[in-house]
Amino acid sequence: MVKSVAIVGAGVSGLTCAVLFAERSYRTVIFAEETGERTTSAAAAAIWYPYDAEPADSVIAWALETYKVLVGLSRDSQTGVSMIELRSFSRTGEIPIPEWAIPLGAKRLVRDMLPVFNSGFALGVPLMDTTIYLDYLTNRFVNAGGSINGNVRFEKLEKVDPKFDLVINCAGIGARTLVPDADLEPHRGQVAIVPKLDLGHAVVCDDFPLMYAIPRANDCVFGGTNELSDHHDVDPATTSRIVAGCSRVLKIDKPKVLAERVGLRPFRKSGVRLERNRLRDGRTVIHNYGHGGSGFTLSWGCAKKVLDLAGLSG
Numbered sequence: 001m002v003k004s005v006a007i008v009g010a011g012v013s014g015l016t017c018a019v020l021f022a023e024r025s026y027r028t029v030i031f032a033e034e035t036g037e038r039t040t041s042a043a044a045a046a047i048w049y050p051y052d053a054e055p056a057d058s059v060i061a062w063a064l065e066t067y068k069v070l071v072g073l074s075r076d077s078q079t080g081v082s083m084i085e086l087r088s089f090s091r092t093g094e095i096p097i098p099e100w101a102i103p104l105g106a107k108r109l110v111r112d113m114l115p116v117f118n119s120g121f122a123l124g125v126p127l128m129d130t131t132i133y134l135d136y137l138t139n140r141f142v143n144a145g146g147s148i149n150g151n152v153r154f155e156k157l158e159k160v161d162p163k164f165d166l167v168i169n170c171a172g173i174g175a176r177t178l179v180p181d182a183d184l185e186p187h188r189g190q191v192a193i194v195p196k197l198d199l200g201h202a203v204v205c206d207d208f209p210l211m212y213a214i215p216r217a218n219d220c221v222f223g224g225t226n227e228l229s230d231h232h233d234v235d236p237a238t239t240s241r242i243v244a245g246c247s248r249v250l251k252i253d254k255p256k257v258l259a260e261r262v263g264l265r266p267f268r269k270s271g272v273r274l275e276r277n278r279l280r281d282g283r284t285v286i287h288n289y290g291h292g293g294s295g296f297t298l299s300w301g302c303a304k305k306v307l308d309l310a311g312l313s314g
């Protein structure tokens with residue numbers, strides 16, 4: 001019988017799990033080295049779309065479950081979730097519409113909508129404005145009785161106070177040393193935040209070089225990069241390249257850069273780790289990390305699976 005739950009990690013994975021446990025009245029505490037703006041989650045774009053995460057079948061199932069929850073949250077403007085048209089393009093050849101996108105209403109874009117690209121499709125998706133949504137999750141968790149202890153770094157999961165009988169590991173790329181797990185790769189992403197643009201839709205091109213423009217309530221996220229690197233510092237030349245590329249596509253003058261962010265997408269070669277295990281001290285641990293470029297997209301589906309694995313979903 002679970003009495004108290006320790007969640008390691010205050011990114012979108014940890015916060016979403018924390019909300020589910022606390023709202024079921026389990027004593028739940030988050031422990032995290034970094035909180036708020038310093039997490040990878042705060043650097044994300046963060047639009048719903050399965051990208052750079054494995055394995056494909058499970059990823060699509062968790063993503064679709066998350067989609068439903070986010071559509072519900074988008075009805076409340078306080079959540080920071082809204083629905084937006086995502087226009088996904090290819091610079092070469094005909095971009096395939098993924099099978100799972102057809103029931104969601106994906107439509108091929110006609111040629112006159114494609115000034116720079118060769119082909120594209122449009123799809124209505126949830127967009128989480130991280131400047132609002134992460135606070136929304138935090139407040140929802142705290143209002144349900146949860147608490148967050150920041151600036152706590154564990155060298156191993158057994159260091160979590162023994163008074164917690166269930167440990168949930170949502171450490172993102174930090175799981176590489178915490179577990180340890182050599183299967184995790186840092187897929188570094190850099191973005192530039194520019195002033196609000198009235199685009200009316202998001203533009204994404206996954207062909208190299210990765211390019212996206214995601215308009216949010218108060219600003220716009222220009223991206224991006226995806227490279228195997230541990231480098232946390234902003235690279236000014238990359239920012240210039242991103243801003244020039246997005247401005248060219250959107251046919252606007254280069255906007256001023258309000259902020260630059262770097263995050264390490266926690267990509268796991270063998271797939272998202274969502275499994276129940278035992279710590280060396282006999283306690284149950286549930287791992288929930290390795291979501292790569294889809295942490296927001298998979299958040300609610302994976303958090304519900306964590307509840308299942310804990311035997312508490314009934």
Ligand SMILES: Cc1cc2nc3c(=O)[nH]c(=O)nc-3n(C[C@H](O)[C@H](O)[C@H](O)COP(=O)(O)OP(=O)(O)OC[C@H]3O[C@@H](n4cnc5c(N)ncnc54)[C@H](O)[C@@H]3O)c2cc1C
Binds near residue numbers: 008035288
């Ligand atoms: C530029 C960029 C754009 C992105 N765009 C999107 C997008 O549009 N849509 C989408 O779905 N996803 C996107 N992603 C991916 C998404 O951001 C990640 O998948 C997601 O943030 C991972 O969340 P997490 O909670 O698992 O990890 P994190 O946000 O990294 O949180 C991990 C937490 O664990 C803590 N921690 C780690 N190690 C320890 C330790 N040893 N002791 C204590 N605490 C520890 C950290 O301090 C932190 O609090 C993007 C990522 C980047 C970088």
